Structure formats: structure tokens, C-alpha cells
Amino acid sequence: MREPTPHTEAFGIVAEFDRAEDLVNAVHKTRDAGFRRIDAYTPFPIAELTDALDFTENRVPWLTLAGGLFGAALGYGMQVWTNLDYPIDIGGRPLLAPPAFMLITFELTVLFAVLFSIGGMLILNHLPRLHHPIFSVDHFHLASSDKFFLVIFGDDDQFHPGHTRAFLDGLQPVAISLVEHTEEPE
Template sequence: MMREPSSSSGLFGLLAEFDRPERLVDGVRHAREAGFRQVDAYSPFPIEGLAEELGFRDQRVPWLTLIGGMFGAALGYGMQVYTNESFQIDIGGRPLIANPAFMLITFELMVLFAVLFSIGGMLALNHLPRLNHPLFGVEAFHLTSKDKFFLVILSNDRKFDREKTRSFLEGLDPVRVNAVGYSEEPV
């Protein structure tokens, strides 16, 4: 049996475990309808409609990818223009700025920087790499990579009250509800 975290360790949130993806989506929907905004869900695979129920509409990674691509293309093109202007070599009367010849490096650097910005931005926005997370202290949480589905309501939610939130989560008929503390001790 899991023990409640002590008040000195602090409470991260309450975690409800579900056995089917539909129940997780319903749980998230009911939590959002009840007024909880600091809600997160964990699943072993993508679930259709879950992101919408969570209110996930973050578009920062696509914008970072666009910015990275534009930066890479400008860098690739500018680097070639600078090199040809600074170190002029007359080869058969050809122009110094030859756009068709510059497109290969321009394209390659556009792709490189778009990928680097998108991966770097995704890692930074997800606060990764994160070697430890409060949920790792929950004994059953490792099942989220196999066949279980978890809903957590964070304690920093304005509507969060330990007992009322626990009652609400138990009303969703989960397999179990666990309290998750910030400490590295098992809770």
C-alpha cells in the first residue's frame, strides 16, 4: 500500500491510473469540465483526441523549425556570397554570384538548422533531459510504457484541494489513486 507523502516533502499532485485509453480521455474531459487546468496525461501510445482534451495547442516547435530553416538558408547563401565577393576568382567570365550553384549548400544548411532548431527547441520546451521526475517515485508508473494510462492533477492548480481532488479522481473509477511527492523517497 502506498503511503501519503509528508507535508515537509511537498505534494507534486495526485495520480490516477486507468486501464483503458477511453477512460483516460474521459477522465481528462471530466477534470477540465470540473475546472482543473494543471492536468497532464501519460500513455504508452498516442491517443486520438487526448491532446485536444488537454487543451494542448502549443505551436512553438513548428515556429522554431521555420526560424531555423530561414536562418540556415540565409547563412548558407550569405556564406557563399561573402566568400565569392571577398576572394574573387574570374573563371571564364562567369558571374561571382551564381544562384543555381548556391542552391545546394543553401538547401542543405536550411534543412540542417531547421532540424537542429526543432530538436533543440523540443528538448528545451520539454525541460529535457530530465533525469528524475516526481512521477518516477510511483511504483506503478513504469507501466505507462506498457499498458496503463495515467492522469495527474498537479498541486499548483488553483482549484487543487487534496481531499476534494482525491474524491473527484476516485469518482472517475480509476484502478488506483496515488499521491505524488517532490522528494526522491517513494510515496
């Protein structure tokens, strides 16, 4: 999910929950209330959360496919070009022997698929990123151990700091925090 730019009033408002079920219920209620620019942070994967968030990002698989196709074309093309540019007739064997080209073609397919997917994931996640505005939330470090967080981004069409905070308060979270845009530390 794309995050709000620093031109918005605030990065968002974060609600902290103790249980995964509470977070999933809160996400359902938030979506039902009309909020669309939301995200959740959990210490472990929650299957129901993907559907509740309506998460449909699929750019990394397409990058993986593009990398695999590029690697296959590069591997096969390199071997064809090499055999045609430097022909060596050995025992009457054909210069272009597709079965012999499959090993290198397969290896470069896998190599470039992996490189494209890792590179794409790093770029799409804006990594390496040393600071994120949500890191300023007091207990957010617990998102990797036992707490669950829901954020409504500041660029949501229905976002208003007071109304959004009141809405989140009705979901009975442990805590609510307004997240401001912060500069990356130097």
C-alpha cells in the same frame, strides 16, 4: 505543459486507468470540473486525448522555422561573402549566381532546422532528466506498456489534496497516488 515548481504543496495527484477510453472520459470530466493544469501519460498516442487536454503547445515548430531561416541565411550569405571577398573570374561567369547557391542553402536550411528542433525539444522537455517526481508512483513504469495515467498538477487553481483526490476517486480509477516533489538523485 509546464510542471509545478517545488514551491507548491505537492507535485500533483495521479489517477491510473486500465483503458484508453476511461482516460479520455476522465480528462473530459476533469476539464468540465474546472481543472486546467492536467496532463496524461499513455503507452501509445491517442488522437482524442490531444483535443481533450486542449494541448496547443507549438514552440518546437516555430524553433524549426527559425532554424531553417537561420540556416538558409547562413548558407546563402556564406557563399555570397566568399564569392565577393575572393573574386575569381572564370570564363566571364557572374560572381553571384543564385542557382548555384541553392544546393548549399538547402542543405544548411535542413541541417539547422533539425538542430533547432532537436535542441529546442530537449531544452523545453528539460532533458536529459534522470529523475521526475511522477516516477515515484508505484505502477508508473506500466505507462510505457499497458496503463494510462492522468495527473492534476499541484499548481492548478482548484487543487486541494483532499478535494482533488475525492474528485479523482469519483472517476473510478484503478489507483490514486499523491505525488510529492522529490530531489534528483545524485
